[in-house]
Amino acid sequence: MLEPLLCPFDTVVQFLETEDTELRDNVEKSRADIDYMSDLYFKFNEMNLRLQGDQLNLIKAKTVVTAFIGKLAIFGQNLGRGEYRQFPNLNDFKENGGLPDDVVRSFCDHLSMLHEDMCERYKDILSMMIPDWVLEQFTSLAGVEVTYQEELIEMQANEELKPKIKGGYTSFWLQQEIRQLYPRQSNVAKKFLIPFPSSYLVERGFSAVMGLLRKKKPPTDSEARRPEITPDDYRAGRG
Known part of the structure; x- marks a missing residue:
């Protein structure tokens, strides 16, 4: 979603130089956010790939989800101590110009909220005891x-x-x-061993990210009318 913007980023800025200087300034100010979110979405895509295939079951799903949630905690800890290599785009931005401490703290806070939110959303899977x-x-x-x-x-x-x-x-x-x-x-x-509705898991994961990003933003009319998707919807063939 965000990855295509990163490659021609300078081209976009140059274009906006003559078209909309205010938007250009906002885009440049958001470069760190774009880099961070691009890296984060890439990691969600990795989880998505692992949650695909005919062999997916509850055991494998728990393994993937548990590992990803654990990674979120490590990501936040590493960013907090100045280790950016797990976020390649953000690392490049930092090496080329530096990152303000308050921006890094906001990313750490976001990862912490995301970790907490996903632990709550997937608590049924995380608490599942496998003999x-x-x-x-x-x-x-x-x-x-x-x-x-x-x-x-x-x-x-x-x-x-x-x-x-x-x-x-x-x-x-x-x-x-x-x-x-x-x-x-x-x-x-x-x-x-029953097949697990992986599309539901991924939908909830991306929803968690976007929900945290829009935490302070009031929902639009279409978002307010959108029904919540549940596992039963996927089992019934909706997803």
């Missing part, structure tokens, strides 16, 4: 609920299953033989 035996069938019985201990012992004693585990936990739990032999464990595991 160790779903990912590693030959895990220790320590900590395994009593309900599943007997089946897990039987599974670990079954030598014929070991070659089937090499294909990964997804293909393992989806085998009909596994569902028949270990129904309790299979019923739990399959809940984590």
